[in-house]
Amino acid sequence: MKSFPLLTLILTICLLAGCGMFDSSSERTADFQEDYPQENASPRAAKAAGMLASDAAAETAPPPTAPAQRRMIIKTANLALEIESYDPWMTLVKERVEHFDGFIISSSTRQVYKNARRGKLTLRVPQPRFEELLEVLKASAVKVSGENISGRDVSEEFFDLEARLANQKRTEKRFQEILKSAKTVEDILAVERELSRVREQIERMEGRRRFLQDRVSLSTIDVDWHEPYPLGGGSQGKTLWDKIAEGFERGFEGFADVLQSLITFVISTIPVAIFLALLIWALQRLRRWWRGRATS
Incomplete structure (x- = not known):
């Protein structure tokens, strides 16, 4: 007691x-x-x-006159661009992103035709330079095929999180003071158990707060780009033998696609065929049994 x-x-x-x-x-x-x-x-x-x-x-208790809180907006943008040539365009993008104190998160490139490439690019840039970088990217393109800009207001979540975090830190401080005056092993274990629970909540809240701050301070831009697609799939400058070889290649690819589709169809219909065969066999057995019973 x-x-x-x-x-x-x-x-x-x-x-x-x-x-x-x-x-x-x-x-x-x-x-x-x-x-x-x-x-x-x-x-x-x-x-x-x-x-x-x-x-x-x-x-x-909140202060009598709390100052107006700034809005916390997560800004994102998606661009679809047609560019003249990837290498000089990418050099320009890197220079402008660094100039705006941003950085490239990911970049991918693939060749869709022998003379054309396409890919995706993800950028992060400080929110005050978000619109400027968007204008630079659009100006660097031959054609802007698509543009989507969106914002998500996380002000309520962020400031509510800060209030709950401050409360948990005050609770942690009180438990630390109680721990100093604990005398028995039972008391010490009980206080340390509560301290561990409170600190776990504090770490989780701080992690969420850091995530929101990062998303708000740095905006994200996703770019889907491609070089101009040549007429005829890039057949300019090819010899007759190149065109014949390309025709054979496309014909073989088409045959392979048809064969693959046929194999897929056969494999997918095997369970149905087995079920139908079993059903027909069962019906025939039932029919024979019924005839034998009728004749007897």
Whole structure:
């Protein structure tokens, strides 16, 4: 029973730092009193719990005139560009991205025709330079085939997260103070268990806050680009034998596609064919049995 006042104080902190913060402290206190009657707790523990609740309510009360909070907007853009030539275009993009203090996240390139390439590019740039880089990218293209700009407001989530994080840090500080005055092994283990839980929540909230700050401070631009597609699939400048060889190559590719489709069809119909064969066999057996029974 010596550790009961300390456990009472720990439970009070846990209740006050719960999901509802301190908005529903009266309901939580009623539940607490129902589980742990006041006559079983020492006057000292009850007084400490009351002081703790008063301090917590005072700390979490919002200031009378809170300053206007800035908006937290995650900006993203998708561009579809036709460029004249990949190599000089990519050199220009790298220079401008570095000039705007941005960086390239990923880049992919593939050849669609023998004389044409296409690929994708993902960029991150500080939000104040977002529109400038978009204009540079569009100006560097021969044609802008598509453009999509979107923004997601995460202000409410971010500032609510900051408030809950501050509350959890205050709870952590109180548990640290209680740990210093813990006397028994049971008390120490109970406080350390609650400290571990609170710190886990703090780490998770801080990770989410860092993620939101990163997404807000750095905007993302996805670019789907391609070089001009030559007429006739890039047949300019080819000799007769090149065209004949390309025709054979395309014919073989077409035959391979047809053969692949046929094999896929046969494999996919095997289960259906087996089921139909079993059904026909069962019907024939049933028919023979019925005829034999009728003749007898």
